[in-house]
Amino acid sequence: MLRRIFPHPVLSVTLVILWMLLVNRFALGSLVMAVILAIAIPLMTAAWWPDRPRIARPLALIPYMALVLWDVIVANIQVAKIVLFMPSDQIRSAFITVPIDLESPEAITLLAGTITMTPGTLTADIASDGKSLLIHSLHAPDPDAIRDDIKTRYEARLKRIFG
Amino acid sequence: MILTYALTFAIGAFALALVLNLIRLVTAPTLPDRILAVDTMVVNIIGLIVLYGIQSASGLNFEAAILFAMTGFVSTVAFCKYLLRGSIIE
Amino acid sequence: MLSEILIAVFLVIGGVFALIGSYGLLRLKDPVQRLHAPTKGSTMGVGAVLIASVLWRFFLGDGLSWHEVVVTIFIFxxxxxxxxxxxxxxxxxxxxxxGLPKPANGRLWAGEDLGLEEGN
Incomplete structure (x- = not known):
């Protein structure tokens, strides 16, 4: 019964928070409206999102976000250094294949987004069977180190979060 | 005082970034580069809208900023889909 | 005074990174290399300016505002x-x-598959 009303609890919670942020001040009427939307939108869109993402440890997402935020700052300083000071014939860009063990599409999406926002790497494509990602690295003297770094730093954590 | 200087610097930097994007848009070697230039222009314009909100002391022009962000994202994806498939809606 | 300095720092960081992002778009040689500068630089630049806007409203304006957070999340x-x-x-x-490396188990990348599916 509860599952019929809330096919996607995570989406419902996100919608409530987003609506309250959009309203920008707390009022009971807005909260009621947010709850109505949080019930209606997942029901109307359930046909296009049949599987429910399984998040084993939702709380572990918070330290993960903090880690990514820190890495985004580091990434920007690194990329800025390369853009400003490195002669363009010394920049060694490379395409790298990263095999992934993650199963759920949501986890893979999160990993791909993380890779794009963090040091010198960018997700360019995914294999048609969803088992590897194509990464472009701005400056990769050692491609294997970058692949191992992605696997240990982000993928291992995501595997723990999504179970 | 220091805030005025920083604000002027930031507005100047974003405006200069827009000019650089415009140069890239005109001199782009490939079509995806042109899309990227337009997308970066959208991001820089959002920055300018936010800065204008601080300068005019009226707060963030939220509707303008979010509308630019949304139309910019959707148009970039639509352009790319067109390049990839030759059509936008399949 | 201290809050003004903090806001000024974020404004300057934002301006510098936006400039670097757009400059990298002009300077880098390879088409895929050029993707790196705007996606990281300009996004970070706007993010820093949005943080400055939140702080400005909080310290010098009419209190805490969440709209900037929505824009930041959307951009990121x-x-x-x-x-x-x-x-x-x-x-x-x-x-x-x-010139691309292959996927781990020798299949195709999704982008390649797409071209084959349509047969053109």
Whole structure:
């Protein structure tokens, strides 16, 4: 019964928070409206999102976000250094294949987004069977180190979060 | 005082970034580069809208900023889909 | 005074990174390399300016505002998607598929599959 009303609890919670942020001040009427939307939108869109993402440890997402935020700052300083000071014939860009063990599409999406926002790497494509990602690295003297770094730093954590 | 200087610097930097994007848009070697230039222009314009909100002391022009962000994202994806498939809606 | 300095620091950081992002777009040689500078630099620049706006409203304006947070989240979610689509468009158009590494188990990349499906 509860599952019929809330096919996607995570989406419902996100919608409530987003609506309250959009309203920008707390009022009971807005909260009621947010709850109505949080019930209606997942029901109307359930046909296009049949599987429910399984998040084993939702709380572990918070330290993960903090880690990514820190890495985004580091990434920007690194990329800025390369853009400003490195002669363009010394920049060694490379395409790298990263095999992934993650199963759920949501986890893979999160990993791909993380890779794009963090040091010198960018997700360019995914294999048609969803088992590897194509990464472009701005400056990769050692491609294997970058692949191992992605696997240990982000993928291992995501595997723990999504179970 | 220091805030005025920083604000002027930031507005100047974003405006200069827009000019650089415009140069890239005109001199782009490939079509995806042109899309990227337009997308970066959208991001820089959002920055300018936010800065204008601080300068005019009226707060963030939220509707303008979010509308630019949304139309910019959707148009970039639509352009790319067109390049990839030759059509936008399949 | 201290809050003004803090806001000023974020404003300067934002301006510098936006400039670097757009400069990198002009300077880098390879088409896929050029994707790196705007997706990271400009996004971070706007993020810093939005933080400055939140602080300005909080210290000098009419209190805490959440609208900036919504814009920041939106920009940070859409930036990787834009980059992914543009990278695919680059690979598709410049036909550099031959030089690419293969996926782990020897299948095709999704972008290559797409071309085969449609048969053109």
């Amino acid at each position: 979610i859409t930036a990787p998607l834009t980059a992914l689509y543009l990278a695919r468009a680059h690979l598709h158009r410049t036909l550099r598929r031959q």
